[in-house]
Amino acid sequence: MGLYRILVGILAFTNQALLFPQWRTWFTEQGFVPRWLSERYTLSSIDLYGVQVPRVNVFAWSPSPEWTLFLFVLSLVCAFLMTIGLWTRWVTVILAVLVVSMHHRNAMILHGGDVVLRLSIIYCAMSACGASCSVDRLRRLWRGEESGPPPEIGMWPQRFVTANLAYIYFTTTWLKYGGTLWKDGTATYYPVRLSEFSRFWVPPFMNELPMVKVTTYGTLATEFAMATLVFYRPWRKYALTAGLLMHGFIEYSMNIPLFSFLMVSAYVCFFEGEEVTAWVKRWSERLRRFRTAMGAGAGQVWQPGPHQALRAMDPFDLVELRDGAPEPKPGAYAARAMGSWWWAWVPGLPGWVLRRALTQSGHA
Amino acid sequence: MVAIWALPQAPEGVREKRVRPFGSDYLLDFTDRNLKNQPAVRTYMMVPGCRQYWDMFSPNPSQTDVYGGAKIRFTDGHEMAYPYHRIWLLPIPQKYGAERYRKFFERVRRNRASWGPFTDRVFRWAKRYEPGREVAWIEIQSHSRRIPPPGNTVGPYVMQPIYRRHFRPEATAGEGG
Numbered sequence: 001m002g003l004y005r006i007l008v009g010i011l012a013f014t015n016q017a018l019l020f021p022q023w024r025t026w027f028t029e030q031g032f033v034p035r036w037l038s039e040r041y042t043l044s045s046i047d048l049y050g051v052q053v054p055r056v057n058v059f060a061w062s063p064s065p066e067w068t069l070f071l072f073v074l075s076l077v078c079a080f081l082m083t084i085g086l087w088t089r090w091v092t093v094i095l096a097v098l099v100v101s102m103h104h105r106n107a108m109i110l111h112g113g114d115v116v117l118r119l120s121i122i123y124c125a126m127s128a129c130g131a132s133c134s135v136d137r138l139r140r141l142w143r144g145e146e147s148g149p150p151p152e153i154g155m156w157p158q159r160f161v162t163a164n165l166a167y168i169y170f171t172t173t174w175l176k177y178g179g180t181l182w183k184d185g186t187a188t189y190y191p192v193r194l195s196e197f198s199r200f201w202v203p204p205f206m207n208e209l210p211m212v213k214v215t216t217y218g219t220l221a222t223e224f225a226m227a228t229l230v231f232y233r234p235w236r237k238y239a240l241t242a243g244l245l246m247h248g249f250i251e252y253s254m255n256i257p258l259f260s261f262l263m264v265s266a267y268v269c270f271f272e273g274e275e276v277t278a279w280v281k282r283w284s285e286r287l288r289r290f291r292t293a294m295g296a297g298a299g300q301v302w303q304p305g306p307h308q309a310l311r312a313m314d315p316f317d318l319v320e321l322r323d324g325a326p327e328p329k330p331g332a333y334a335a336r337a338m339g340s341w342w343w344a345w346v347p348g349l350p351g352w353v354l355r356r357a358l359t360q361s362g363h364a
Numbered sequence: 365m366v367a368i369w370a371l372p373q374a375p376e377g378v379r380e381k382r383v384r385p386f387g388s389d390y391l392l393d394f395t396d397r398n399l400k401n402q403p404a405v406r407t408y409m410m411v412p413g414c415r416q417y418w419d420m421f422s423p424n425p426s427q428t429d430v431y432g433g434a435k436i437r438f439t440d441g442h443e444m445a446y447p448y449h450r451i452w453l454l455p456i457p458q459k460y461g462a463e464r465y466r467k468f469f470e471r472v473r474r475n476r477a478s479w480g481p482f483t484d485r486v487f488r489w490a491k492r493y494e495p496g497r498e499v500a501w502i503e504i505q506s507h508s509r510r511i512p513p514p515g516n517t518v519g520p521y522v523m524q525p526i527y528r529r530h531f532r533p534e535a536t537a538g539e540g541g
Contacts (some may be wrong), residue, residue, distance in 0.1 A: 255463055
C-alpha cells in the first residue's frame with residue numbers, strides 16, 4: 001500500500017496541477033458551472049426517509065473565489081504530502097474530502113479517470129498506507145520509535161483495491177457484451193477516428209480491419225482476464241502484461257488524462273508485501289557491483305535510529321554504513337539510496353542529513 | 365454495495381416491463397428495483413462519493429465526432445467566435461489539461477439547464493475582450509460528424525446551433541433569427 005500511495009499521490013498531484021489553471025472556469029460562480037447548475041446536475045443532498053443528508057462538499061461552505069482557491073492550493077499540498085508520506089493518515093483523509101467535494105461541486109467535467117482517482121484516494125485514506133515507504137516511517141525510525149522491517153498491517157484495503165479494479169473490468173466487459181460493435185469486432189475502429197480524442201500518430205495498419213478485429217476482441221479478452229485470471233497466480237503476470245499493453249496503447253493514442261496511469265498504478269496491489277520484498281532482494285543481488293561502504297568519519301559512529309532510517313532509504317542495500325573512518329560521502333549515498341532521490345537533489349541537504357546521523361564515538 | 369451500484373442497468377425493455385427478462389436480466393432488474401433505489405444504499409453511495417459506474421466505450425463506442433463553440437454577434441453587426449478549446453487543434457501538451465472542455469461540452473449538448481450559464485460566461489468574456497461593443501446575441505454551436513463503418517469515407521462536420529440567447533432583443537428585431 002505504501003508504493004500504491006506514492007503512485008496515487010503523484011497522480012493526484014498531477015491531476016490537481018492540470019486543473020489548477022482552470023479553477024475559475026470550473027469551480028466558481030463566474031465559471032461555466034455556477035453552484036445552482038451543479039446542484040441541479042448532481043443532487044446536493046440525498047433523501048433518507050424524509051431527512052435531507054447533504055453530500056460531502058466543502059466548496060459549498062462559501063461561494064467566494066478565495067475559498068475555492070484556498071481549497072485548490074490545500075489539495076495540492078495534501079497530494080504532495082501524501083506522496084512523500086508525511087502526516088499520511090491526516091493528509092489522505094483531507095485530500096479524499098477535497099477530491100470528493102470537487103467532484104460534487106462540478107460533476108459535469110468528470111470522466112472515468114476521475115472516478116478511479118476518487119476511489120483510490122478513499123482506499124488510501126482507509127488504510128495504513130503510511131506504514132512503509134513514507135517520511136512518517138523514516139521519522140519513527142530516526143527517533144527510535146520503530147525498528148526493523150515495516151510493521152505488518154491489515155490486507156483488506158489492498159484487497160479492496162484489487163477487487164474494485166477487477167470489478168471495473170468485469171462490469172465494463174458486461175456492458176460491452178450488449179454492444180453490437182464489440183460483437184462484430186469493429187468497436188476499436190471508431191474511437192481512434194474521433195479527432196477530439198486523438199493524441200500521438202498511430203500507424204495506419206492499426207486502423208485496418210484485420211487489426212481492428214484483433215484489438216477489439218483483444219480488449220474484451222484482456223478486460224475479462226483482468227477481472228478473473230489475474231487472481232490465479234500462475235496466470236497473473238500474463239493478465240497484467242496484457243492490461244499494461246492495452247492501457248499503454250490507450251494512453252499513447254487517446255487523450256484521456258491520467259486514466260491509464262491510474263488503472264495501471266493499482267496493478268501493484270496484486271502483489272503482496274513479501275513478493276515485493278523478494279523482488280527487491282533479487283534486484284539487490286543483481287546490483288551488487290554498485291555496492292559501497294561508507295564510513296562515519298574518524299572517531300564518529302552512526303546513531304542507531306538514524307542508521308536504520310538511512311538504511312530504510314536504501315532498499316537495494318547498496319550502501320554499507322560503517323562506524324569510524326573514512327569520512328561519509330553524501331554524493332555516493334544519494335546516488336545509491338533510491339529512497340533519498342526525491343530530496344537528495346537539494347544542494348547540501350544529503351551532507352546535512354548524514355552529519356545529523358552521526359555522533360562521537362562513545363556517545364551512541 | 366459498491367458492486368451493486370456499479371452493475372449495469374437492466375435492458376430498457378426489461379425496465380419498462382415490455383420484454384421478459386432473460387438470464388442475467390433477472391439479477392439486474394432485481395438490483396435496479398430493490399437495491400439501487402433503497403434510500404439507505406443510495407445515501408451510503410452518494411453522500412461520501414463512493415458511487416461508480418463503468419460505461420466507457422460501452423455498450424458501443426461513440427460514432428460521432430463532436431466539438432463545441434459559441435458565436436457572438438454584437439449590435440453593430442460584428443461577429444466573432446468564442447475561443448472554446450478544440451482539442452484537435454491544440455498542441456499535445458495542452459491537450460491533456462484541456463480535455464475537461466471536451467467532456468463538459470459533451471454534457472452541455474444534452475443539458476438544457478447549462479445553456480444559460482454557458483452564454484453568461486461567454487458574455488462576460490465578450491465584455492472584457494470587446495469593451496466598446498454591445499453583445500446582441502450569443503449562440504452555442506455544436507459541430508459534429510458521423511464516423512461511418514469501416515471502408516467508408518468520413519463526411520464533413522455539420523454545424524448545429526444548440527441555443528441562441530439575445531442580450532439586446534431590440535437590436536436584433538426584424539432579423540428573423
